Amino acid sequence: MARANEEAAAALQEYAELFALTGGxxxxxxxxxxxxxxxxxFPEDIATVEVRSVPGVGEAxxxxxxxxLRRGSFRQLDDLRGRVPEGVRRLTRVPTLGPKxxxxxxxxxxxxxxxxxxxxxxxxxLDGVKGLGPKTLANLQKGIEQLEQxxxxxxxxxxxxxxxxxxxxxxxERIAYAGSLRRMRDTIGDIDILAVAPESIMSEFxxxxxxxxxxxxxxxxxxxxxTSGMQVDLRVVPAESWGAAMQYFTGSKEHNVxxxxxxxxxxxxxxxxxxxxxxxxxxxESEEEIYAxxxxxxxxxPMREDGxxxxxxxAGELPVLVELSDLRGDLHTxxxxxxxxxxxxxxxxxxxxxxxxxxxxxDHAPDLAMQRMTLDKAxxxxxxxxxxxxxxxxxRLLHGTELNIAPDGSVDWPGEVLRGFDVCVASxxxxxxxxxxxxxxxxxxxxxxxxxxxxxHPTTRKIGKRGMVDADWDAVFRAAARTGTAMxxxxxxxxxxxxSDLVRLAKHHGVKFSIDxxxxxxxxxxxxxxxxxxxxxxxxxxxxxxxxxxxxRLLTFLGR
Ligand code: DGT
Ligand code: CA
Ligand code: CA
Ligand code: ZN
Numbered sequence: 001m002a003r004a005n006e007e008a009a010a011a012l013q014e015y016a017e018l019f020a021l022t023g024g025x026x027x028x029x030x031x032x033x034x035x036x037x038x039x040x041x042f043p044e045d046i047a048t049v050e051v052r053s054v055p056g057v058g059e060a061x062x063x064x065x066x067x068x069l070r071r072g073s074f075r076q077l078d079d080l081r082g083r084v085p086e087g088v089r090r091l092t093r094v095p096t097l098g099p100k101x102x103x104x105x106x107x108x109x110x111x112x113x114x115x116x117x118x119x120x121x122x123x124x125x126l127d128g129v130k131g132l133g134p135k136t137l138a139n140l141q142k143g144i145e146q147l148e149q150x151x152x153x154x155x156x157x158x159x160x161x162x163x164x165x166x167x168x169x170x171x172x173e174r175i176a177y178a179g180s181l182r183r184m185r186d187t188i189g190d191i192d193i194l195a196v197a198p199e200s201i202m203s204e205f206x207x208x209x210x211x212x213x214x215x216x217x218x219x220x221x222x223x224x225x226x227t228s229g230m231q232v233d234l235r236v237v238p239a240e241s242w243g244a245a246m247q248y249f250t251g252s253k254e255h256n257v258x259x260x261x262x263x264x265x266x267x268x269x270x271x272x273x274x275x276x277x278x279x280x281x282x283x284x285e286s287e288e289e290i291y292a293x294x295x296x297x298x299x300x301x302p303m304r305e306d307g308x309x310x311x312x313x314x315a316g317e318l319p320v321l322v323e324l325s326d327l328r329g330d331l332h333t334x335x336x337x338x339x340x341x342x343x344x345x346x347x348x349x350x351x352x353x354x355x356x357x358x359x360x361x362x363d364h365a366p367d368l369a370m371q372r373m374t375l376d377k378a379x380x381x382x383x384x385x386x387x388x389x390x391x392x393x394x395x396r397l398l399h400g401t402e403l404n405i406a407p408d409g410s411v412d413w414p415g416e417v418l419r420g421f422d423v424c425v426a427s428x429x430x431x432x433x434x435x436x437x438x439x440x441x442x443x444x445x446x447x448x449x450x451x452x453x454x455x456x457h458p459t460t461r462k463i464g465k466r467g468m469v470d471a472d473w474d475a476v477f478r479a480a481a482r483t484g485t486a487m488x489x490x491x492x493x494x495x496x497x498x499x500s501d502l503v504r505l506a507k508h509h510g511v512k513f514s515i516d517x518x519x520x521x522x523x524x525x526x527x528x529x530x531x532x533x534x535x536x537x538x539x540x541x542x543x544x545x546x547x548x549x550x551x552x553r554l555l556t557f558l559g560r
Contacts (some may be wrong), residue, residue, distance in 0.1 A: 003046075004045060004046055004047040004069055005039050005040055005042055005046050006040055008039055008065055008068050008069065009036040010036075011068050011073065012035060012039065012064070014099075015032060015064070015074075015080065016032035016033045017100065018077070018081065018084055018099060021084060021099050021103050022083060022084065031061075032061065034056050035057050035061045038054050038055055038056040038057065039054055039057065050062075051066060051069075064077075071206070071207050072207060073214060078214075078217040081214065081216055081218075082216060082218035084099070084103075085106065087106050087111075087112025087113065088102045088103050089215065090112065090114060091105060091106060091112070091113070093114065094114050094117065094143040095142075095143035095147070096136075096140060096143045097140060097143060105117065105126075109125065114143075114148070117144060118144045121141055152464070153188060154187065154230060154464075155463040156181065156184065156185065156493050156496065156530055157493025157494065157527070157530065158188075158228070158230070158493070159181050159188035159191055160181065162191060162210075162226060162228065163177045163191050163193065163232075166193060166208075166232055166234075167193065169210075170195065170197070170234075171197065171201065171204070172196060172197035172201060173195075173196040174196040174239070174242060175194070175195040175196075176193070176195075176246065177191060177192065178192045178193070178245075178250040179191065179192030179250065180252075182250045182301045183252065183301045183302050183304055183305070183537070184301070184530070184533025184534070184536060184537060186493075186496035186500070186530075189231075190223075190231035190232065191232045191233065192249050193232060193233065193234045194235050194236075194245050195234065195235070196236070196237060196242060197236055199236065202217065202222045202234070202236070205224070206222060206224065209227075210226045210228075211224045211225075211226060212224075212225050212226055212227045212229075213225040215231065220235060221233060221234065221235045221236075237272070238273075240284055240285060241273045241274050241284045242285060242286070243283070243284060243285045243287045244270075244271065244272055244273055244284045245273075246287055247287045248271065250301050251304065252305050252306065255304035255305060255310070257306070258306050258310045259310065262295075262296070262310070268282060274290075275290050275293055291313070297313040297318045298313075299313050300321055300536060302533055302536035303318070303321075305537070319540075320541055320542075321540065321541065322515075322532060322535050322542045322545050322548060323536075323542075324528065324529050324532045326545070326548040327532070327545075327547055327548055328549070328550070328551075329351075329357055329360070330356065330516055330519070330528065330547065331362070331398070331400070331423055331516050332360065332400075332402065332425050332454070332488065332514070332517065332519075333347060333359070333360065333361060333362060333516075333517060333519045334347075334363055334364070334518075335347050335361060335363055337363045337377060337381055338368075338373055339364065339371060340363070340519070341520060342521055344361060344381065345388060347519070347522065348361070348392060348395075348397065349392075350522045352392050354525060357395060357550070357551055358395060358396040358397070358398055358547075358554065359395055359396075359397055359398065360397075360399075360400040360422065360423050361381070361397070361399060361400060362400040362402045362425050363401060363402065364402050365378075365404055365412035365413065366412050366413075367404040367406065367411075367412045375417065378401060379420075382399045386399075396551055398423050399422050400422055400423035401425070402425045402426075402456055403418075403425065403426040403452065404426070404428075404430070405426050405442060405455075406442075407431045407442060408445065409443070409444070409446050409448075409449075410449075411424075411446065411449060411452065415450070418452075419451060421451070422560055423453050423558055424452050424453050424454070425454045425455075425456040426446050426452040426455060426456060427455070427456030427460075428443075428458075432460055432466070432469050433469075435470070439470055440472040443458070443471055444476060447476070447480050447483045447485040448479065450559075453485065453559075454485070454514045454516075455480065455486070455488060456488045456490060456518070457490035457492075457495050457518065458476075458487055458488065460497070461495065461497055463493075463494050463495070464494070473505060474505070474509070477505060477506040477508075477509040477511050480511045481511050484559075486511070486513055486557075487503075487506050487511050487513055488513070488514050488515075488516055489514070489516070489531040489534050490516055491515060491528045491529070491531030491532075492518045492530075495518065496530060496531075496534060498513075498534070499534065500534045500535075503535065503538035503540065507538060507539070507540060507544060512546050513540060513544055513545050513546065515531040515535055515545055516528070516531065
């Protein structure tokens with residue numbers, strides 16, 4: 001039976017420790033500690049009895065506990081959590097590290113993060129420190145590792161779903177995500193949400209069922225760890241400085257540094273509250289006004305990485321980025337004939353509902369043995385596609401396949417079979433650890449196959465699971481450009497493959513791209529938004545992306 005006692009006692013104990021840390025009266029500290037022990041040891045669930053009946057619990061503590069039972073925290077605890085230095089709070093997240101030790105490490109050694117603590121222990125800087133024996137230090141190291149594991153970056157699919165859940169759970173006049181998520185990075189460290197809302201949004205936020213732990217609670221900013229382990233920062237900003245706050249908290253830090261320098265050159269100051277000349281407000285309400293006041297084009301968030309965008313925006317030379325609405329189709333999708341879970345009919349209907357001009361079905365080819373594909377099955381599917389085409393006169397169905405690139409660069413079927421497909425994606429699904437030279441030759445051979453149109457998920461990475469294969473990408477992209485083979489931007493968020501830095505390199509070599517969903521189920525079709533984010537981070541225009549092209553131009557590219 002779950003009792004409220006332990007949690008309430010832990011909160012009171014934490015409050016006692018924070019109270020002591022902030023120089024609180026020692027007598028009261030002891031009375032909080034005694035009350036915490038008494039609550040933990042009380043035989044009945046304090047949620048079902050008068051808290052005042054617990055020995056040692058007076059009126060003031062009872063009030064705090066009643067508030068805790070209502071909403072999982074109490075005002076004085078929230079205040080102290082907000083007041084203790086960020087570095088100390090960060091340290092206290094390390095399992096087995098109490099606030100007393102944290103503040104000692106912070107004040108005497110300047111250690112302000114779990115990372116810094118790990119380095120200090122490894123370097124032996126804490127050897128012989130009173131209260132930190134070898135066993136304690138070893139436990140702290142273990143705690144740091146645990147914390148790192150729970151705080152790892154996640155792929156954008158996980159982060160986006162959580163951000164949308166958080167925004168939907170809160171009442172606000174205005175609410176949006178900023179940070180790396182808005183810049184569409186493929187991995188996200190934490191989620192940054194800005195809101196224009198009454199102060200009560202903070203307690204509403206802390207009480208949400210997805211909150212596992214409140215890391216810091218203040219009036220302007222609350223940080224929580226969610227049940228999935230991700231950190232979410234919620235900031236309440238004044239309505240009139242919405243644009244400035246979005247600009248500041250979208251980052252990247254490097255982009256902001258560059259922008260701030262521009263402001264300083266004009267004798268102005270740029271902060272999260274706005275662009276100012278002394279007391280005079282120059283721009284605060286929208287990002288557009290801020291960039292315009294600085295004499296620049298508006299810089300779309302995915303470009304804000306200090307990768308030349310500031311100079312280009314000043315010169316008025318930013319490219320017009322490809323957008324989701326530019327996509328006219330999807331060139332890599334699966335059905336339940338191989339490892340998809342939806343039928344051909346349902347997938348095609350879902351594609352048509354998205355208003356596509358064309359849609360390619362590209363089930364796996366026979367060399368991926370576990371899929372049990374055969375030429376007969378593929379040809380039978382081709383017949384069904386032709387039948388289905390009659391039901392969807394507005395959308396051209398393309399019968400394709402996802403081939404397997406063998407170690408020598410060959411694919412599943414000979415040319416006379418490949419010729420019968422409208423589109424061939426070719427991907428590496430095995431032998432990931434070949435040497436760089438062999439892998440490079442493998443990709444080049446695949447590009448040189450006249451029937452291979454698109455190299456699927458080229459690096460084969462799976463975020464958090466498998467790294468990229470090793471290849472001389474310059475050589476591969478040169479071959480792709482020369483042979484007219486598109487590189488895929490596989491939008492499936494744990495792939496995000498090619499990643500944006502390689503897309504940028506490939507574009508430099510004159511390569512074209514296909515932004516595909518690699519769908520195995522109907523909801524996956526919507527993943528193309530993530531692929532578009534990758535493309536935008538690489539400065540692609542719609543001309544670079546073959547599946548924004550009208551059908552005729554696409555068919556010419558495919559050369560059938
Ligand atoms: P992440 O969370 O590692 O995926 O990356 P970001 O870019 O979301 O970084 P984060 O969450 O630390 O900070 C959000 C934005 O706040 C960041 O992109 C830029 C802005 N920012 C600007 N200056 C500073 C600063 O001095 N400190 C912090 N923490 N953020 C700043
Ligand atoms: Ca962030
Ligand atoms: Ca953050
Ligand atoms: Zn594949």
